[in-house]
Structure formats: structure tokens, C-alpha cells
Amino acid sequence: MGRVTFHDPETSPRRAARAEAERRATAAITLPETRMDADEAPSRRDLRSRTSAPGIPRLAAIPLLVRRRIAVAALALVVVASGAVAIGAAVASGQTPTAEPQAAAAIAGPPAVPAEGLPVPVIAEAPAPKSPCDDPAFTSALASGDDGATIAAIGGGEAFRSAVASGIAPCVSLADATRQWVVVNKQRPYDPANYRPNDLVMPNGVRALEDSALRQRAADALSKLVQAAEDAGAGEIGYLSAFRSYETQQKTYAARVSVGGVAEADKESARAGFSEHQSGLAVDIVPCSRSCGTLDDVGGSTQGAWVRDHAWEYGFITRYVDGRIDVTGYEPEPWHLRYIGPELAKAYHDGGYTTLEEFFGLPAAPTY
Ligand SMILES: [Zn+2]
Secondary structure, three states: OOOOOOOOOOOOHHHHHHHHHHHHHHHHHHOOHHHOOOOOOOOHHHHHHHHOOOOOOOHHHOOHHHHHHHHHHHHHHHHHHHHHHHHHHHHHHOOOOOOOHHHHHHOOOOOOOOOOOOOOOOOOOOOOOOOHHHOHHHHHHHHHOOHHHHHHHHOOHHHHHHHHHHOOOOOOOOOOOOOOOOOOEOOEOOOOOOOOOOOEEOOOOOOEOOOOOEEHHHHHHHHHHHHHHHHOOOOEEEEEEOOOOHHHHHHHHHHHHHHHHHHHHHHHOOOOOOOHHHHOOEEEEEEEOOOEOOHHHOOOOHHHHHHHHHHHHHOEEEOOOOOOHHHHOOOOOOOEEEEOOHHHHHHHHHOOOOOHHHHOOOOOOOOO
């Protein structure tokens, strides 16, 4: 910014003396002596002697404007000097200078770590879940082939389900077709594919529309269920089809395909090697009075209503319920009962499960 000068028509000797004093005072303060030419620059002593000379006013007599300029110049020096000191200190300490002490504290990071280090929290190691497979009582019951005793050894149906679903019971195989907890679906075929149970019997006191047997325990349970329904006034329950061999299932499935094609057949009938009927643990019931109705009559019958509420008490579940085709791959079949034993059926009922896959924590199996 350029200096603004005013032309003063009333220039007087007094005004000229004031200007000279101002010039000298400003020069003395703003120009370091070391940078002045020794021959030309007056020393402080010279300045003092000259300002003390007659005709030159003393400092106390310097007009207010001049004193203000001196003060401003001095303040500028102080600010510059203190800034230099601050920058020097900051560089020496490896930090960038900051104007605000609070800001400096805010970015200073965590408090210093004590010389002995931070205390390390001691976390008690959670005990690994105890596997029933490490329990001799459980493994011996499992090896005996007695499903009910095996489930009792672990503490009941829910304890068994929980252990299997959580993966802590690898000695239990849901693929073992000889056990009542076997899970067969479109992703879980029999191994071997033509598996056939060896304890098939015709249930006592139950009207069979086909010469179709069940495994011993399932047959006994069906006899009790049918009797209980009759005692409760729900009417007579007969059955159409129970065990179907691999070969029989081939014919059953082929017949469905011939009627409606593969896509429709797969919603209602299993391919050979994938049917629960091959396990000897599944049965298709029908309502009967003097004669028996069809599978399609079960849903609207008193027998069907009773079975929905009470089949679990005898170890059966309705395997394919309404609205779960996303998991099972099958349209609802209120006539298709699957025996899983009274212990597991109670856990299934109490837990509100609607698919065996979810009961045991298995993936959905809507398709092959
Ligand atoms: Zn069926």
C-alpha cells in the first residue's frame, strides 16, 4: 500500500521538526542496527543525543500520533519475535504450531502409556460345549440302536434336537435311514438308494386299503393313534400307503409324471430314492366311516382335525404343511404323517416347528 501524502500549504518549521522526529524514531525501531550501514546510520547514542538536542522535542513531548506509531511498531516487533520463538519451539518438539491450547490437547492422542504398560484384561475362556458324543452313556445308547434310549440319555427330545442342530453331536447322523430322526428330502436321498428297512409289520387294528407295512415302532404308534381318535369321537382313521420300496416309488412317480409332467409331479410325489415312504416311517391316512374317503378328504374331516392337534402325542408330525413348499418342496399334504418318535415329536410340537429341516437346522430343500 502506497504512502498517502498530503500537501500542506501551512508547512511550518514546527511541523517539519515533528516529521523529522517521527522519521528518526521509526527508523530506530524498525531497522535493526546490524543491517544499517555503519557509516550512514546513526547510533542509538547519536539518536538520543540528537533527539535531546535543542529544538528537537523529547520523547515525552512527541505528539500523540507519533507515539502511537512507535507503539504499533514496537508491538509488531514483539509479535514477530514471539511468533518466531513459538515456531522454533514447535519445530524443536516435532509439532506443528497451534494457536489454541485446547485444540492442541484435542489432537494430542491418548494419554501416555505408563512405563509398565497397560493392564491386560484377563478373560476367562468360555468352556467348550460338552458334546454328547463324549458321554459314554449316550454313545452306548446310540450304538445299541434304541432311538428312545438314545434320546433319553441326552435329556429328552429338545436336548437331542438342540445338540444335533448346533453341530455338537457329530456322532448322530440325520442321514441314517435306520433311525427315527432321519431326514429325507430332495437334497437328501437314501444311501444306498434302494434302502429297505428290515422290521416292517402291518399295524394291528387299523384298516389298511393297501397291503402296505410300517416299521415296528411306527406301526405300534399308529395303532395307538387310531384307537385314541376313535375314543375321542373323531371317527375312524384308515391308511392307504405306508412303506413303498424304491421300485414301487419308481412306478408311483412315473405315473404322476405321465399325468401332469415332471414339474407338477415333483410338487406331489418323490422321485425314487427320495421318498419318506421308503423309510417305513411315513403313512398316508384316510378318513373312514363305513367306507373310506380319499387323501383329499383328510383336510376337511374330523379325523384330519384331530390328527393336526394330537398326532404329535403318538410320535407323528404332519410333514408337509401349508405354506412351506419353500423349504420342503411339496404342496401341503395333511394326510402324510411321518413318525419321528414321541420324544422328538413333543419337541417339534412345543417348539412350534413346521418343517423337519428347520427343526434340525438343515438347509431348505425345495428342489432336487
Ligand atoms: Zn405320503
